[in-house]
Amino acid sequence: MIKIDFDLDKRLNDDTIYICDLPLSKLLLMNDSNYPWFIVVPRVKKISEIFQLSEDDQIQLNSEVSKLSQILLDYFDGCKVNTAALGNIVNQLHVHIIIRKETDISWPNPVWGSSPAVHYSKIDLNSVILELQSIIAKIVF
Amino acid sequence: MIKIDFDLDKRLNDDTIYICDLPLSKLLLMNDSNYPWFIVVPRVKKISEIFQLSEDDQIQLNSEVSKLSQILLDYFDGCKVNTAALGNIVNQLHVHIIIRKETDISWPNPVWGSSPAVHYSKIDLNSVILELQSIIAKIVF
Numbered sequence: 001m002i003k004i005d006f007d008l009d010k011r012l013n014d015d016t017i018y019i020c021d022l023p024l025s026k027l028l029l030m031n032d033s034n035y036p037w038f039i040v041v042p043r044v045k046k047i048s049e050i051f052q053l054s055e056d057d058q059i060q061l062n063s064e065v066s067k068l069s070q071i072l073l074d075y076f077d078g079c080k081v082n083t084a085a086l087g088n089i090v091n092q093l094h095v096h097i098i099i100r101k102e103t104d105i106s107w108p109n110p111v112w113g114s115s116p117a118v119h120y121s122k123i124d125l126n127s128v129i130l131e132l133q134s135i136i137a138k139i140v141f
Numbered sequence: 142m143i144k145i146d147f148d149l150d151k152r153l154n155d156d157t158i159y160i161c162d163l164p165l166s167k168l169l170l171m172n173d174s175n176y177p178w179f180i181v182v183p184r185v186k187k188i189s190e191i192f193q194l195s196e197d198d199q200i201q202l203n204s205e206v207s208k209l210s211q212i213l214l215d216y217f218d219g220c221k222v223n224t225a226a227l228g229n230i231v232n233q234l235h236v237h238i239i240i241r242k243e244t245d246i247s248w249p250n251p252v253w254g255s256s257p258a259v260h261y262s263k264i265d266l267n268s269v270i271l272e273l274q275s276i277i278a279k280i281v282f
Contacts, residue, residue, distance in 0.1 A: 049211070050203075051211040058207060059203065080189070080227075083191065110251055
């Protein structure tokens, strides 16, 4: 399952902050402090649909998204996880994991197109990244 | 994996048309002819998140969603599949599979809240259901 020669889509790269590599995927944080909003990108070239992954990789992707969802929902004290693979604009396969709260700016609507992104400050970001890396390091994917 | 005593959420029931039962899930068609829009509902009681399914059921759900996505994308000649488990309004776990086209009314935006639903006519619906049941009967989940 080691993937090489993988290039992250430019828009995903511009809009997110790198957190860590999981066995199959890159884990990114969307630079929008309105919500704990993560993007999981399997390091597999030239695919845009989940069904284009091998069966083993589909199972691994589900495991990564599912375990992250559970841990992050708990950590951020959310009330609902929103997971989605859309890709109408960014073609490279990526899965959104968004921890929703009844107090967030877009609740109960989906987040896409709902409110302009509010970028993290550099100071906030450093602590958020370290904290996330430490939580995620404990998960067995 | 036989599930009993499962009640479909009232809103899901009101907004959709029953197509068939898959090994784990009910397959429903959203009553909105703007898009080929399907809802997959695992017949498991009282859960709202994918991670609340057993590992085996998660794998089965992925298989059902993935195989349906591939077949339906091809059948409806779409350019992209949108899959999502949101559930901010309807709490019962359900997964959306929406076949998108560059000519559809909401492209490239997500469909939720984008355009009012256009219900199928009864005549259209009968032929659509029969056609879908025949396609899906050939899939090995």
